[in-house]
Amino acid sequence: MTDTVIPRLILILWPLALVDMIVGTSWLSLVLGGVFAIYLIASLRTAHLGDRLFAVAVTGLALLILTLDRRLADLPAIFARTVVFAAFVPSAQFLRSLAESDLRVARYRDALQQQPQSARPIWLLIGSAVLGSVMTVGAVAILSPLFADLCDEDSRREDAVAALTGTALAINWSPFFVAMAVVTAFFPMVPFWQAVSVGLGLSFLGLFLAFAMLRIANPFVTGIRALRALGGFVPMICVAGLMVVLLRVEGGFSTLEAGCLAIPPLGLLLVATATRSRSEARTRIKHTLQVTGMRIKRVGLEIGIVALAFMLGLVLRDSPTVDALVMYLQLDGIPGPLLLLLIPAAMIVSGLLAVHPIVSASLLMALFAGNHSGVSDLALLGATLAGWSAAAMLSYSGLLMMVTTSVTAVPRSRLILSRNTLFGPAFALAAALLLATLDRAMV
Numbered sequence: 001m002t003d004t005v006i007p008r009l010i011l012i013l014w015p016l017a018l019v020d021m022i023v024g025t026s027w028l029s030l031v032l033g034g035v036f037a038i039y040l041i042a043s044l045r046t047a048h049l050g051d052r053l054f055a056v057a058v059t060g061l062a063l064l065i066l067t068l069d070r071r072l073a074d075l076p077a078i079f080a081r082t083v084v085f086a087a088f089v090p091s092a093q094f095l096r097s098l099a100e101s102d103l104r105v106a107r108y109r110d111a112l113q114q115q116p117q118s119a120r121p122i123w124l125l126i127g128s129a130v131l132g133s134v135m136t137v138g139a140v141a142i143l144s145p146l147f148a149d150l151c152d153e154d155s156r157r158e159d160a161v162a163a164l165t166g167t168a169l170a171i172n173w174s175p176f177f178v179a180m181a182v183v184t185a186f187f188p189m190v191p192f193w194q195a196v197s198v199g200l201g202l203s204f205l206g207l208f209l210a211f212a213m214l215r216i217a218n219p220f221v222t223g224i225r226a227l228r229a230l231g232g233f234v235p236m237i238c239v240a241g242l243m244v245v246l247l248r249v250e251g252g253f254s255t256l257e258a259g260c261l262a263i264p265p266l267g268l269l270l271v272a273t274a275t276r277s278r279s280e281a282r283t284r285i286k287h288t289l290q291v292t293g294m295r296i297k298r299v300g301l302e303i304g305i306v307a308l309a310f311m312l313g314l315v316l317r318d319s320p321t322v323d324a325l326v327m328y329l330q331l332d333g334i335p336g337p338l339l340l341l342l343i344p345a346a347m348i349v350s351g352l353l354a355v356h357p358i359v360s361a362s363l364l365m366a367l368f369a370g371n372h373s374g375v376s377d378l379a380l381l382g383a384t385l386a387g388w389s390a391a392a393m394l395s396y397s398g399l400l401m402m403v404t405t406s407v408t409a410v411p412r413s414r415l416i417l418s419r420n421t422l423f424g425p426a427f428a429l430a431a432a433l434l435l436a437t438l439d440r441a442m443v
Contacts, residue, residue, distance in 0.1 A: 009039045010090060010296050010303070017087035021257045026077075033080030040307060043300025051301060058308045058359065062315045069321050078314050082307040084256045089303045090296040091263040092176065096138030097291040098267050099131070101284065102274055104232040109146055111229045117155055119222050120146075121162035121214055126226040128166030129207065130233065133174040134240050134266070137403045139167050144407035153410075160408035161418045162210075167400060168392040169206040172385045173199025175244040176263075178306055179388040181255040182358055186317055186365040186384075187377045192248045192255070196241065198382040198438075205434060206389070206427050213423055236273075240266045302399065306358060313362030322366045331367055336375035337436040339368065343380070344387030344428035351395030352416075357388045379439035386431035390424040 013036060020028050044055050066072045099105055112123045124143065132139035140163050147156055171179045173196050184195050211219040227234070240262060247258035267288075275281040316322055326332070334342070343364050350360035361384050368380055392400045394416050405412045 013086035014090040029080040032083045036083045040304040062312045085307045087260045091260045093295050094292045097288045122222040123226040124162040125166040128163040132167035132170035137400045147408045160410040164404045169203045171389040172202040186369040187381045309358040316366035340383045341432040343383040347387030347391040351391030354397040357391045379435045382435045390428045393420045393424045
């Protein structure tokens with residue numbers, strides 16, 4: 001009975017977490033935190049040994065730091081802040097389910113299938129970058145029917161790498177990825193619109209490099225053609241981004257909360273612009289909720305890993321012990337431009353060693369955010385986002401890598417040992433140079 005009841009808890013936590021974001025009462029947050037803890041423990045009980053060891057290690061490190069800081073009593077309140085993931089992940093699944101049945105996406109897939117093999121990587125790169133900005137890793141799953149028709153393994157690998165790269169580049173700026181939420185939490189003094197703007201610049205830089213590395217004729221013309229095929233979807237993405245920025249800036253919500261609260265009206269907008277009658281809209285929403293309900297019963301492990309890693313990040317961010325360690329190691333003496341390269345490089349190496357980017361990013365930001373006078377917070381923020389993006393392309397245990405492998409049937413080793421082996425570090429280097437130039441211009 002427990003195996004059927006516990007997964008259903010997320011169906012209760014999801015709407016209550018949304019209510020808690022708006023109402024904001026401490027007692028409700030703590031109650032939800034307790035229920036969420038039960039849900040996570042039960043979900044991790046059936047996980048693989050590696051995932052359980054990861055959860056124990058992250059929790060143990062958080063407890064150790066809180067003990068050293070003499071803040072162990074703060075644990076319930078800190079953990080309660082992770083309840084936002086009980087709404088964020090299901091909301092993202094809802095948006096993915098809605099987009100899968102959207103005619104605009106179907107038309108894009110049909111147009112892509114008509115392209116020659118030489119043009120497909122560009123189309124997949126653009127499609128995954130655009131769709132991934134609101135559907136995150138679900139963008140690869142939405143494009144998955146395109147891979148089933150490919151019998152040639154090399155062609156399927158090329159297409160899979162393109163979809164993986166495009167989605168990873170969206171991490172740089174999209175507020176619907178966990179990356180933006182985690183990184184901006186460490187840099188509260190950086191205006192949110194500046195974080196998004198820098199991230200967009202990094203995404204365009206990455207697309208430019210990716211086009212150059214594909215070495216096909218007229219890549220930019222092909223890219224513009226692919227973007228036009230998604231024309232009906234681009235305005236929705238602009239509206240989604242604007243809603244999150246407004247909720248973040250004017251409403252005082254965190255990035256994660258703003259993303260969660262923006263998804264329901266965005267979903268209604270998608271339905272309203274794609275259906276002809278109210279009855280059709282009601283039918284589609286009902287079907288989407290049913291599909292989402294089935295899916296989110298199976299995402300307990302994903303929610304648990306991300307929530308615990310986020311908890312560790314919160315502990316590290318406010319730790320006097322970590323601040324003392326920075327002073328002892330004299331990390332403030334690292335030259336700014338070198339630091340902007342070291343951060344993404346460290347995240348890439350950590351990803352290859354199966355360390356989740358949320359953990360490596362939290363550790364690095366805890367060491368350097370607000371503790372390094374040689375470089376601006378905005379540049380550090382951008383370097384961390386670029387590192388997260390590059391690590392997602394190469395991380396053996398990353399969620400994006402696992403989803404891409406699952407829907408394309410291309411082994412993870414072949415996705416890692418691909419052009420991304422060169423592209424990931426090249427993007428990190430180019431991003432560091434761009435951010436160093438920007439940082440110097442701001443002085």
